[in-house]
Amino acid sequence: MTILVTGGAGFIGSNFVLDWLADPSAEPVVTLDALTYAGNRANLASLGGDARHTFVHGDIGDRALVDRLLAEHRPRAIVHFAAESHVDRSIHGPGAFIKTNVEGTFTLLEAARAYWGALQGEAKAAFRFHHVSTDEVYGSLKADDPPFAETNPYEPNSPYSASKAASDHLVRAWFHTYGLPVVTTNCSNNYGPLHFPEKLIPLVIVNALAGKPLPIYGDGRQIRDWLYVKDHCSGIRAVLAGGRLGETYNIGGWNEMANIDIVQTVCALLDELQPDAAGPYARLITYVTDRPGHDRRYAIDARKIERELGWRPAETFASGIRKTVQWYLANAEWVAQVQSGAYRDWIDTQYTASQPAA
Ligand code: NAD
Numbered sequence: 001m002t003i004l005v006t007g008g009a010g011f012i013g014s015n016f017v018l019d020w021l022a023d024p025s026a027e028p029v030v031t032l033d034a035l036t037y038a039g040n041r042a043n044l045a046s047l048g049g050d051a052r053h054t055f056v057h058g059d060i061g062d063r064a065l066v067d068r069l070l071a072e073h074r075p076r077a078i079v080h081f082a083a084e085s086h087v088d089r090s091i092h093g094p095g096a097f098i099k100t101n102v103e104g105t106f107t108l109l110e111a112a113r114a115y116w117g118a119l120q121g122e123a124k125a126a127f128r129f130h131h132v133s134t135d136e137v138y139g140s141l142k143a144d145d146p147p148f149a150e151t152n153p154y155e156p157n158s159p160y161s162a163s164k165a166a167s168d169h170l171v172r173a174w175f176h177t178y179g180l181p182v183v184t185t186n187c188s189n190n191y192g193p194l195h196f197p198e199k200l201i202p203l204v205i206v207n208a209l210a211g212k213p214l215p216i217y218g219d220g221r222q223i224r225d226w227l228y229v230k231d232h233c234s235g236i237r238a239v240l241a242g243g244r245l246g247e248t249y250n251i252g253g254w255n256e257m258a259n260i261d262i263v264q265t266v267c268a269l270l271d272e273l274q275p276d277a278a279g280p281y282a283r284l285i286t287y288v289t290d291r292p293g294h295d296r297r298y299a300i301d302a303r304k305i306e307r308e309l310g311w312r313p314a315e316t317f318a319s320g321i322r323k324t325v326q327w328y329l330a331n332a333e334w335v336a337q338v339q340s341g342a343y344r345d346w347i348d349t350q351y352t353a354s355q356p357a358a
């Protein structure tokens with residue numbers, strides 16, 4: 001048996017594929033990825049010629065292609081990561097988010113339904129559609145609100161989170177209406193190796209090393225719940241293996257931190273691991289205009305996945321962020337490769353026009 005992983009050349013998807021295949025007894029993987037600006041074949045390069053991995057360059061919205069892959073590889077599960085994932089990009093151009101996150105997920109669900117519907121016996125019972133989603137669908141918390149539980153109402157605030165919320169609703173409906181065997185995970189902010197440097201933590205690391213400003217939106221007191229990416233991957237494996245059908249599981253790090261504290265931590269680690277003769281990296285911190293509609297606080301109540309499946313994160317923030325900074329220091333070539341023309345265009349769009357806050 002095989003699993004089909006969509007978006008497996010992106011940040012979390014590639015970590016998932018690499019971790020999955022690190023187990024010599026693991027089932028083979030077919031990766032389907034459109035290689036948008038965020039997808040990178042080099043993320044999977046360490047697999048070399050591993051015969052258990054097949055890479056397919058294509059779009060989840062291409063129904064004929066998805067049908068062909070399902071017929072050819074007969075996967076026992078689809079793990080669906082493929083998405084447009086960056087909130088700031090969704091503000092500049094929401095169309096791609098609707099296309100991939102909503103329409104693409106719809107296409108994938110329909111293909112999965114046709115494939116699963118024709119399966120028999122054991123294969124039919126074993127099949128899973130695992131939808132990878134985000135805590136952002138729940139909206140924004142006030143300072144003293146309890147963390148997001150699976151029962152929180154959906155209140156998405158950005159085009160990105162609205163598109164992910166829409167995809168979650170489609171997945172839910174395909175379970176209730178058609179009986180498609182789905183599980184959904186809603187995870188908090190990931191960080192770790194292979195993270196594209198448009199997101200806060202990798203952006204700060206690569207900018208600091210280049211002596212560039214470290215942009216902090218607004219007052220920098222927004223709170224996120226940070227989880228090391230490999231812990232997210234182990235949570236997905238736990239839910240794929242033992243999650244109850246039609247259920248959602250929140251995954252988080254029990255680690256709420258304000259953005260400015262994240263950036264200060266990264267700067268302190270860089271001061272230790274690669275000191276800059278010009279002075280502490282924190283000198284580069286620059287407050288800039290806030291993100292429109294910026295959610296103030298996310299926090300995850302991850303008790304359900306712990307209670308039902310025994311999952312807890314293995315890394316603390318201190319251990320995970322150290323590994324992450326070390327990874328970026330050891331992989332300057334990867335960083336240089338992803339900072340292509342398209343990356344520079346984005347940095348100009350997002351930051352050059354944005355004025356430092358008064
Ligand atoms: P990413 O942007 O790094 O990677 C997305 C991948 O999907 C890329 O490889 C891209 O090429 C591919 N892709 C995009 N459109 C496609 C399409 N139409 N067809 C096929 N492939 C396509 O994203 P990520 O950070 O790795 O996030 C992966 C998933 O996890 C997303 O669904 C995201 O919503 C979710 N998630 C992310 C985080 C986070 O902190 N990054 C947290 C919770 C949930």
Ligand code: DAU
Binds near residue numbers: 134203
């Ligand atoms: O919560 C899960 C979500 O986390 C995922 O669903 C998204 O795919 C992922 O991108 C992430 O969304 P965020 O918007 O929280 O991540 P980002 O790294 O873009 O920003 C983290 C925080 O840092 C947020 O409050 C905005 C702020 N920020 C970000 C950037 C890029 C800055 O202050 N400056 C920046 O330059």
